[in-house]
Amino acid sequence: MLGLTGLEIGMMIVAAIIIGFSKTGIQGATIPAVALVAIIFGGKASAGIMLPMLMFGDLIAIYQYGKQGKFSDVLKLLPAAVVGIVLGAIAGNYLDDRQFKMLMGIIVMVCLALLIYREVTKRVLRVPDHPVFHWGVGAISGFSSMVGNAAGPIFNVYLLTQELTKNKMIGTTAWFFFLMNLIKLPFHIFMWGTITWATFRYTLIMIPFIAFGAVLGIKLVRKINEVWYKRIIMMMTAIAALRLFM
Template identity: 80%
Template sequence: MLGLNGIEWMMLIIAAIIIGFSKTGIQGATIPAVALVAVLFGGKASAGIMLPMLMLGDLIAIFQYGKQGKFSDVLKLLPAAVIGIIVGAVMGNYLDDKQFKALLGIVVLICLGLLIYREVAKRVLPLPKNPIFHWMVGAISGFSSMVGNAAGPIFNVYVLSQDLTKNKMIGTTAWFFLVMNLVKLPFHIFMWGTVTWGTLRYMLLMIPFIAFGSWMGITFVRKINEVWYKRIIMIMTAIAAVRLFI
């Protein structure tokens, strides 16, 4: 069916559940899903197959947490993120992905170190108010999202620095990535050709599993306290950063 055998369908189902869980539960947990889908379809093709699945997860997260999201943070980063997406779309066929991911991993680990210091020292690290900082975060997020679905760690660092509650963090993240993914969609359709009616069939078949993963994420967030939620986000961000070097 659709060129996949039983084991491959199981891998895709697991990836769909992880996507749903990560969107409503632990941001950054999509890393295993990215790896699974890449194994099945290859790097570039997998980005297009995952995009509609990620957008569905974003919509579920917005339905649950959207009203609590801090949309002002999204607006600060959006213009630069769009530019980053455009640059990533143009350079996608020529970029040395391994070198870029290594550089991105260094940036994420440095930022993560600052967040760990904040947690240990029990003090909030204020973000620079300079617009250049927000443009840098937005541009890197947009570029890395378009090229390698690696924007999660950067945005995790940014949103954790805002000292938001867990529900506000999820809502803000959901709005940001839904807008980003909507901007990416035309490039995947018309430039890369990685989103087609054929690839959409995978997303349609995965809707029940994405929904199940989303329910798992919502249930998990209700049961965990704020401190441990942020610590788990940091752990997932660290894992994501390490993966960028591989």
């Protein structure tokens, strides 16, 4: 089907379930899905194939949690994220992917170390409420999202410092990534050529599996308390950071 082997179809189904689950459940869990799709299609092509799938998952999360999202955080970061996306689109054909991922891994691990310190010492970690800081986080998120789908860990670290409830975290994340992914869409279609009618068929076929994963995520979130929810995100972020070094 669609030129894929049975094993590859199975990998796509697993990736679709993970995408849905990550959008309504554990943020950062998309990393295994990114890896699976990249194995099938390669790095750059897989980014285009995954984008519509991620956007569908974002819409489900917005429907479920969008009203609880902290839109002020989205607005603080979005303008800089647009700049990062544009730079990422331009650099995408020339960037040394391995070097970039190693740099992102270092950034994420440093941020994660600060969060672990906060949890151990029970001190609230305050981030500077300054336009320069917000622009830095937004630009890094946009650039890394466009080039390597690595924005999740950075944004997770930023949100975890905001002392939000889990539902507000999911809602804020859903809005931020849906708007970023919407901005990325024309670059994938017209500049990189990684989204076509042929590649969009994969999204259409995977919609039921993305929805299934989203339902699993919604049910799981209801059963996890605030402390363990944040700890799980930290663990997923650590796994994501380690993957960036590979």
